Amino acid sequence: MSKVLIIAEHDGQSLNQSTAKTVACAAEIPGASIDVLVLADSATAVAGEAARLDSVNRVLTVENAANANPLAAVLAPQVVALAAGYSHVFGPTTTFGKDLMPRVAALLGVNQISDVMAVVDSHTFKRPIYAGNVVLTVRAPQGPLVVATVRMASYQPVAGNNQAAIEKADCAAEIPSHTRYVDLKSGSTDRPDLQTAAKVVSGGRALASAENFKIIFELADKLGAGVGASRAAVDAGYVPNEMQVGQTGKIIAPDLYLAIGISGAIQHLTGIKDAGTIVAINKDAEAPIFEVADIGLVGDLFRIVPELTAALK
Amino acid sequence: MDKILVGLKRVVDYNVRVRIKADGTGVETDGVKMSINPFDEIALEEALRIKERGDATEVIVVSIGSSEAQQQLRTGLAMGADRAILIKANQPTSALSRARALLAIVNRESPGLVILGKQAIDNDNSQTGPMLAALWNRPQATFASKLELDANKARVVREVDVGLETIEIDLPAVITTDLRLNEPRYVKLPDIMKAKKKPLEEIPLEDLGVATAPALEEVHFAPPAERQKGVMVDDVAGLIAALKAKGQL
Structure with missing residues (x-):
């Protein structure tokens, strides 16, 4: 047994x-x-x-x-x-x-x-x-x-x-002292945890700045969603590392995933392929994200996302 | 410190869409572009920067595999490593066997730091670094995004699921690299020529006298389940209607 x-x-x-x-x-x-x-x-x-x-x-x-x-x-x-x-x-x-x-x-x-x-x-x-x-x-x-x-x-x-x-339990292991904890900096938020959230909204390179990510957070808050990001957005410094979704970041499986301004590199798709419904919003109709999206919308995210957030009111 | 040891793994280039062999016994690698595992390039870059700051005197790159891995070691030498070691293995090796082989090199070279990638992008195992640290009975700092050296200690910022964790470790130690540690340099043509003259030593795996770990049997390779292609909508109203139809709103 x-x-x-x-x-x-x-x-x-x-x-x-x-x-x-x-x-x-x-x-x-x-x-x-x-x-x-x-x-x-x-x-x-x-x-x-x-x-x-x-x-x-x-x-x-x-x-x-x-x-x-x-x-x-x-x-x-x-x-x-x-x-x-x-x-x-x-x-x-x-x-x-x-x-x-x-x-x-x-x-x-x-x-x-x-x-x-x-x-x-x-x-x-x-x-x-x-x-x-x-x-x-x-x-x-x-x-x-x-x-x-x-x-x-x-x-x-x-x-x-x-x-x-x-x-x-009795544990007689010898514990080393060569490794010491210093601190943990956590971008603590009231939003649902990315790895366990039922809904996740992610932003990519097309957001173009940390300030512009505000529209992603506003949409997420309206949906009660966690927030993620592509590697490109994290590398560019728009959002912190713990938000990265993909092969080398977090692999997630929410019921609903909204990929906004994310082209859909294979390394990103790895992180979301078990999601229930994938929505893609991207201005490039040829972006690979549309090959895996259940619902796709081609257009300017800076117009569409605020409109979607407002429509959910 | 004297030496830094860096592991370089030869892997299918990250831009290649891999194909599974028709009989499901593996992944097609004939005629496929091979590269240094991207996380290992970050490891080498970090070692070179430490040496360039004057905190180390020699950077050694090591790979385990067939003679073809010489290509990746030469690229590492062209980036700036001082010498290379190829542990020659004609059969695929398991993560534990690789860690044991690296330990044999560590015992021979006594590096102050071993820097490895946090994972190889072929088998996505993410094992070798912690395994080597365990066998060596030394500290490990995995998923490093910042590394500061201070005499016989290092302070490492680690990318963990909830944010950035800082730990302090005594040296020697094993570091594994995450994406944001640095951006690796490009290799310049004159350096490729110079690299041809740098020493590259070959050691048969058998000569290291490491015990072979009981390997995992790779039974079958298959493609993942495909997602169905979805629908395109024209505007926000269409998007909301489609979400409602799927019960998501």
Whole structure:
């Protein structure tokens, strides 16, 4: 039988939704028993949330002041110490998981399966490569632990109707001091989080300035949407990096995605191909974004977007 | 510091639309334009800038693969690296095997920094950097968008999902690069000529004595599900009507 250990992603206060999506993926493994590991300074609140997730058998907590911030070099030896007895160790394909899980895999002496989009059987998975233009079916060897990260856009979070047991785990790992957290600058906003929002409005290079992005924010606020951007808009400094959608930014799957002034480079399309409905507004009728858009409108975004925002009143 | 080691991976150029082989056993690479993985170019640029500031004396580029990867190493030398090492592997290598091979080079060269791309744009694994740091038992700073060196420490700004995180790490360490770290320089023709005279050492992977990691079996390559082509509307009223028809408003 498969025993899966999932490493919880959290900010010390609450559980990131990535954990519930990772549980959803693990639950596709036939007969899997799923434990969630919370490594934290103080784990009570986060562990309580994790215990409510459906399909979770048990929540393990390790409380240590060193775990106040998620440093891979600090967390990895603890995960390895607790991985004994499990057949799988899973984490989310977020910057948290991408930082931590390969470090865990290397210490366990196994290759990692990155970005699982579907479970075929306990050791066989599908994952995107080449910016999502190829789907690779990959099989892990029988015997060693399977370490994997889970593609967020491929899974819906499990519901929270559970009451799993919460247990303190003994962890005798040696924790290094060579890596120290300094600070986090977050462009905190009241808008829905880009990675979990049901609706997302994104702007591209055609916005031409940071000031002009205002019309994107106004439309997003009217729709109750999160805001994203193309790489070109982030590189040009119109908006901060955490808004980038695409192969090397965030891969998202909202119900509704509006691409405004985005030509649709293949690296951007990778980030949105699981969206429910894609709307494209672009003045270039030949832009590749129209090849994937469900609804396309050719025209001047500086005229169309304010008109759309006003019409939604 | 003395040396900086930079990994360069030979990958299908990012402008190429990849084609899957008819039998689903891989991706067509015959006659396809190959380049340095873009994130590795950023890694090399950062190493060169550190050297040009006087904070390092030598930049070594290393690649793992067939003889053809010499092309990418020569490009790295033309950009300004001092010497190159090709770890020759005739079979594809797994991420863990690559990390182990890089560790062997690290143990030989004792660099103060290893700078790698955050991911290669072919298999999108995003594994080698943290794996090397783990095996080396040293710090890692992944997704770096700013790097400041201070004696035996580095302060690194990392692009994380919620914003910009700053960490401080002791050297030596592994850095992986994100897009905004720098903009790589263009190679000039005279530098390409000069690069031909720079040393390029070939070491068979077998000679490094690294244990082969149990590889993942690549069972099948397939195209992703296609999206259906949608409808074009003429104006905002048409857009709102189409959104309503899809139940999105």
